[in-house]
Amino acid sequence: MNIKNRNDYISLKKELRFNSSDYQDTQVVDMTQKAVDYTYDNLKEPENIYEGYDIEFEAEITDIALSIDAHLQKNKKNKKSHVIRKFILDVINTEKYKKGRSGFIYLLYILKMDDSLKQIAIEKKDFWNSSRMAFQLLYALYRRKIRGFSQEAETLIMNFPKDTELKQYAYKYIEQQTNEIYKIL
Known part of the structure; x- marks a missing residue:
């Protein structure tokens, strides 16, 4: 699914959150990357609703991480996926996503990625x-x-x-x- 506008973005996010229980890890990562790219490229207004965020895309990227969490609750085998784990670390290490990465830190806890969590706590001052x-x-x-x-x-x-x-x-x-x-x- 290509994202052409905000309605496509919302549909993709709903698909990931509610209808992705049978999706392979690569499908989940592909959908998530498209959603993250769309939000970063298009949602640049100041964030006025959610406390602790400066730009609209930050809150949306955090919400996308929660969509991955919802997927993982339905598709437990993907909790062990190296593809999903690598993607999560890639997002956390992408500085331009700013505070939107906070939701992906939560996923480290959900996936019990203790070594990565400790490393990030040390390195990301x-x-x-x-x-x-x-x-x-x-x-x-x-x-x-x-x-x-x-x-x-x-x-x-x-x-x-x-x-x-x-x-x-x-x-x-x-x-x-x-x-x-x-x-x-």
């Missing part, structure tokens, strides 16, 4: 500077019980004092890490 990106990253690290980022969590508490949800997970992460240390001792 700029992710810690945006509350949107930092929340998804910290949430995934917390849920997957990945150690070693207590200092980053403490910094988030200081840097984003008004972001209640982010602070909540930062405190939970620090507590989880502290409890792990006591178990070892």
Whole structure:
């Protein structure tokens, strides 16, 4: 399916989210890439609805990631797909998608890609500077019980004092890490 206008884009996104249970991994990646390309190329207005995003395409790309999640809930065998996993990492490593990559960080948690998640948390220092990106990253690290980022969590508490949800997970992460240390001792 080629995307010529916003209606085609919406149809493709619905197809991916609701009707893709039998799709092969390559079909899912092809559809997703088309949707991401369309949003990046065409949705350049300032984002005024969703907090934490600056440009409209950022919120849409995050929503596309949630469409992949919906697909994976229906087609469990694709959770092991190297094609989908590589695509997710490619999107995360494509700087131009900006905060839209936050939804793809969530997919790392869903797919239990712990090594990739840890590597991104170490290498993508700029992710810690945006509350949107930092929340998804910290949430995934917390849920997957990945150690070693207590200092980053403490910094988030200081840097984003008004972001209640982010602070909540930062405190939970620090507590989880502290409890792990006591178990070892």
